[in-house]
Amino acid sequence: MSFETISVIGLGYIGLPTAAMFASCKKNVIGVDVCQKAVETINAGKIHIVEPELDIVVSAAVTEGYLKAVLTPEPADAFLIAVPTPFKPYNDGDVPEPDLSYIESAIKAISPVLKKGDLVILESTSPVGTTEQMAEWLAIQRPDLSFPQQVGESADVNLAHCPERVLPGKVICELVQNDRVIGGMSARCSERSVELYKTFVEGECVITNARTAEMAKLTENSSRDVQIAFANELSIICDELDINVWELIALANRHPRVNILQPGPGVGGHCIAVDPWFIVSKTPEEAKIIHTARLVNDSKPEWVINKVKLAITDFLQANPDKTARDITIACYGLAFKPDIDDLRESPAMGITQKIADMHVGRTVAIEPNIQEIPKKLTSVELVDVELALVEADIQVMLVDHKEFKCINIKEIKFIVDTKGVWK
């Protein structure tokens, strides 16, 4: 059975590009989102998120009539679920627990329009066991249909987990070129999912089971988190031992089998700082390194703030005629990583706000990728590099944007450089 109509539930950073890619291959795509504004924006051929090239693909898909957005699901041959999997509210020090309520709502929303022969794919990053849970929810909603956990290969509806793995900023290119992990609940579920993705995926579609596919995605991001934690721990050790950590890592990486990542002010974004907790919350006794890496990376912003406090003390010792009120602190970069405008879950944002809260003098931020200071950042002015270099007494490097790499800081004495840009 071929896929003529494809529905994508959740039109965010992953769902919208995925919907647009199917539509660009002349499939009829029905995008579903609970946000009326997003639906209207997409139907006008525009986009509500920032991602290079996405505007062109969406505009063409809507104009040619292959993509439409709606609030309520309509019948389709395949449903891809790309909704958020955040944490439930938790207290400091507790292990965050995943909140699957968006997936449950999506399942309940598609249930009435589901029919024999349909394929349902979970794309959202999810704890191990979620695809099986999804199958149970569907079976409760639609007792008239059969599912793989009940009858295996002969199920009326096929189910699979196929995690997205694209890098924000390179989504369109990576959607096409990356290999895909396809975890079907039966061999038939996997085969049909491969057939669907082969519409636009040029990478290899590698088949496994649903649980392994879920764990594969969590493992990829946990691996990166653990490696960044190693680099962050090295940066703290080297600071103590008066060693330049960037020189050290460059030297160690000359070994043919060593590849250490880069330290920074902490780990941001929606994925790497989140997904490892899905492993830790399932297997708290066993996931020791993964848990510790999270704690190491989460504690780095506090370490940076302490460095800024030391820089203030050093400045006042060197300038006894001045008080803290006279000091201007410049924070370079607010985004969660270089050369993007995405401020979500950014350690640089948190650090800048904490500096502004603790410091009695002026705090300025330099972020070449945004036009105005975000509303949630209070008592911080947005300035350009030139002004910061002239007026600030302490320079705090938080994000290695390309614009910052050519700054000449030879004359500047009071620096906290978390990215090794001014090493």
Ligand code: SAJ
């Ligand atoms: N970071 C460092 N040091 C490094 C590399 C990164 O401190 O050497 C920091 C960044 O500054 C940033 C954070 O880590 O704050 C995350 O950035 P990232 O570029 O590592 O990853 P994301 O969150 O943009 O995207 C990741 C990707 N996963 C991997 O590279 C394993 C992407 O492929 C996933 O699709 C995405 O998570 C996701 O959706 O899960």
